[in-house]
Amino acid sequence: MKCIINGKILLQDRIAEDMAVIFDEKIQKITNINDVSLSEYDVIDARGSFVSPGLVDMHIHGYLGADVSDGDCDGIKTMAEGIIKNGVTAWCPTTMTVSKAEIEAAFDAVRTVKSNGEYYGARILGVNSEGPFINAAKKGAQAAEHILKPDADFIIKNADVVKLFTVAPEVDGALECIEKVSAETDVLVSMGHTDAAFEEASLGIEKGVRHTTHLFNAMTALSHRSPGVVGAALSNADVSTELIADTFHVNKGLFNLLAKIKGDKLCLITDCMRAGGMPDGEYTLGGQPVHKEGIKCLMPDGTIAGSVLKLNQAVYNLYQNSDLELYEAVACASLNPAKALGEDNEIGSIEVGKRADIIIADDNFNVTMTILGGEIRYKGE
Numbered sequence: 251m252k253c254i255i256n257g258k259i260l261l262q263d264r265i266a267e268d269m270a271v272i273f274d275e276k277i278q279k280i281t282n283i284n285d286v287s288l289s290e291y292d293v294i295d296a297r298g299s300f301v302s303p304g305l306v307d308m309h310i311h312g313y314l315g316a317d318v319s320d321g322d323c324d325g326i327k328t329m330a331e332g333i334i335k336n337g338v339t340a341w342c343p344t345t346m347t348v349s350k351a352e353i354e355a356a357f358d359a360v361r362t363v364k365s366n367g368e369y370y371g372a373r374i375l376g377v378n379s380e381g382p383f384i385n386a387a388k389k390g391a392q393a394a395e396h397i398l399k400p401d402a403d404f405i406i407k408n409a410d411v412v413k414l415f416t417v418a419p420e421v422d423g424a425l426e427c428i429e430k431v432s433a434e435t436d437v438l439v440s441m442g443h444t445d446a447a448f449e450e451a452s453l454g455i456e457k458g459v460r461h462t463t464h465l466f467n468a469m470t471a472l473s474h475r476s477p478g479v480v481g482a483a484l485s486n487a488d489v490s491t492e493l494i495a496d497t498f499h500v501n502k503g504l505f506n507l508l509a510k511i512k513g514d515k516l517c518l519i520t521d522c523m524r525a526g527g528m529p530d531g532e533y534t535l536g537g538q539p540v541h542k543e544g545i546k547c548l549m550p551d552g553t554i555a556g557s558v559l560k561l562n563q564a565v566y567n568l569y570q571n572s573d574l575e576l577y578e579a580v581a582c583a584s585l586n587p588a589k590a591l592g593e594d595n596e597i598g599s600i601e602v603g604k605r606a607d608i609i610i611a612d613d614n615f616n617v618t619m620t621i622l623g624g625e626i627r628y629k630g631e
C-alpha cells in the first residue's frame with residue numbers, strides 16, 4: 251500500500267492538510283498523519299503540493315499528433331500516454347463528423363484499445379461521438395458533407411462503447427432519436443452544433459437531452475428576446491454544460507457567472523485536437539486543414555477548430571477567473587464530468603472506496619505526478 255503525506259489534499263468540500271491518503275488500487279483511508287505508521291507503507295512525499303483527484307476529459311479529439319478519428323489504435327494509445335502528464339486519468343476519445351465508415355472505424359479502434367487493457371495511459375471511459383447528427387448551419391469545424399439525419403439505432407448499436415453523443419435537437423428526426431436513445435441506453439445525450447431556438451432546445455431537454463457540447467460555441471447565443479440553446483442550457487438544472495476554459499473559446503469574464511449558474515453541472519473539457527502538445531504549424535481536424543498558433547487553432551476561413559488546451563490549465567484558468575476555491579475548480583474537471591457520465595461511484599474525487607486516480611500538482615496546477623489505479627504512471631520534475 252502507498253501513502254501520500256505532506257500534501258494539501260483537495261477534498262470535495264475543503265483543502266485538508268496534516269492528512270495522509272492511503273491507497274492500493276482504491277483509496278483505503280484518509281486520516282490524520284499522526285495516526286499513520288509510515289514504515290508500513292510506500293511513502294510519497296507531496297512536499298507541500300496539492301493532492302488532487304485525477305482529471306476526467308470527456309471531450310478530446312487528439313494530442314501529440316494523433317487524432318481519434320484516424321481510427322488508429324496506436325494513436326489512441328499515444329493520446330492516453332500523453333494526457334496523463336496533464337493530470338488526466340480518465341477520458342472519452344472523441345470523434346468528429348467524418349464519414350460513417352470512419353466513425354465506425356474509430357469506435358472499433360477505441361473498443362480494441364479499451365478491451366485489451368495493455369496500454370499505459372489514462373483510462374478510456376468510452377467514446378464521445380461529436381455528431382454526425384448536427385445542423386450544418388452551426389457546423390463549426392465539422393464537415394457538412396458527413397452530417398447525417400439523426401439515427402437512434404446507430405447509437406444504440408454502438409452503446410457498448412459510446413458514452414455520449416451530440417445531436418442538434420431541431421433537425422428532422424432528432425426528437426425521436428433523443429427519446430429512443432434515452433429510453434433504451436445509458437448514453438448521455440448532448441445538444442450541440444445546433445441552430446435551435448430556446449423552445450426547440452427545451453423540447454430536446456424534455457425528450458432526454460442532459461448535456462451541452464462546448465457551451466456558447468456552435469450554438470444559438472443568449473439574447474434577452476431569444477434565449478437560444480445557451481439560455482435553455484443555463485436555465486435547466488438537469489443539464490450539464492461543457493466549457494473550453496482556454497480563455498479564447500469563451501471570454502474568461504463569463505467563467506464566474508457560469509460556475510455560479512451551473513454549479514456541479516459545469517464540466518471543463520479541452521476539445522483538444524492533434525496539434526495539442528505540438529509546435530505551432532499546420533495540422534488537420536476531421537480531414538480539414540487547421541493552422542495552430544499559440545492557443546488558437548483556426549481553419550483557413552477563420553473558423554475556430556478545436557483547441558490545444560490542457561485540462562490542468564483549464565482548471566487553473568477557471569480558478570484564476572472565478573470565485574471558486576481550487577477544490578471546486580478541480581471538481582469541474584473531475585467529479586462533475588464523472589457525474590455527467592455516471593462514473594462518480596468509481597472516480598472523480600478523493601474519497602474512500604474510489605479508484606486511486608490521484609495527481610500531485612504545484613501552485614500553478616502544473617502536474618508533477620499522476621497515479622492511476624494506485625500505480626505511479628507519471629513523475630515530472
Ligand SMILES: [Zn+2]
Pocket residue numbers: 309311344380521556
Ligand atoms: Zn469537439
